[in-house]
Amino acid sequence: MSSATRLDADSRREQLLQAGLTLLRTTPFDQLSAVDVARAAGVSKGLVFHYFPTTRELHVALLRASTTELLGLVDLSPELDYEGRLAAGLDAFITYIEDAPLVYVAMTRGAGSDPQLQAVFEDTRNAIVALILDVLGLAEDPPAGLRIMLRGWIAMVEEATLHWLPDKVVPRQRLIDFLVTAALTMLPDALALDEP
Amino acid sequence: MSSATRLDADSRREQLLQAGLTLLRTTPFDQLSAVDVARAAGVSKGLVFHYFPTTRELHVALLRASTTELLGLVDLSPELDYEGRLAAGLDAFITYIEDAPLVYVAMTRGAGSDPQLQAVFEDTRNAIVALILDVLGLAEDPPAGLRIMLRGWIAMVEEATLHWLPDKVVPRQRLIDFLVTAALTMLPDALALDEP
16 A cells, blocks of 8 residues: 555545645635646546546535635734734735735636535635624624625735735835734724614 | 628728627626637628637627726716716616616626736726726826725725625615715825825
């Protein structure tokens, strides 16, 4: 038995996903195939198909893996006040996009009309909203207007970061401060959206 | 000669694009074929292929047509002050998304890794930024930070609108006011992003 087959099922699946995530740094999401993953992981194509019977299942699993990674990174610093936690989470979020912009773009814009891929995107956005609501102490029964604002703010962070990225003319910390200030400034207005 | 073949080339192309745009209101972008367009326009598949030799060319032309439509709608009310023009343009933008959310989502999230489709998306966003810069009297040599903020703000408007749309819990005008206020509040901070 070669070393390539000695891993247990979970480790093997994880290894294939990590190989796929690495490939996504340079390969557009919709062009990534099981063959590419097999080659990168040094295993047979059949083994990849064993874990991910279709390319779509592979894609969905890769998106899930990348969002899990993202969420693990942005949820931090519970010892800080909410402004500090927001800034720390945003910093990690921007680092994630900086580190692998293609993976991020695949995650947010690669879904097309595929309901499963769209669901991953929605789940990710909603998980980040839930995280921020928790930071703000508003996780229980959040007002509709606040949810709308937070979804909008996350989209703004994403778009601003992707546009800042190529030449970074604006200093990084200044961008972070700007985006945190924007969120905090909009917050009272967003809460007022639900007033009767 | 049937009435279906009597149109001149430009009118015929326009007719096919209009048929395609109507279909996009109910059909996901990446599932729309030349056959669908031919059937909807009451012409042969061959005629559609004559104007759009590949499905991709059809898709690119449809996206261009929908963004031209959008840009024509949001550029208005030159007699108003900049706050009023921003609000009027935003109102039109939201109406456009409300009217055909699937077309809008196709335009903004359907590009995948296709460079031509991505270019349409970029061109559209940049055209809206240019429009706002013009409204603000900053069209010449706009600061980098302001461009980043405006791209971010447009993404926020889009995401907030798409999330407001299904149940419209927040009154429409209140959402518009909120988004205009957000832009105006961020503006001085965005201009400061470029300070030395």
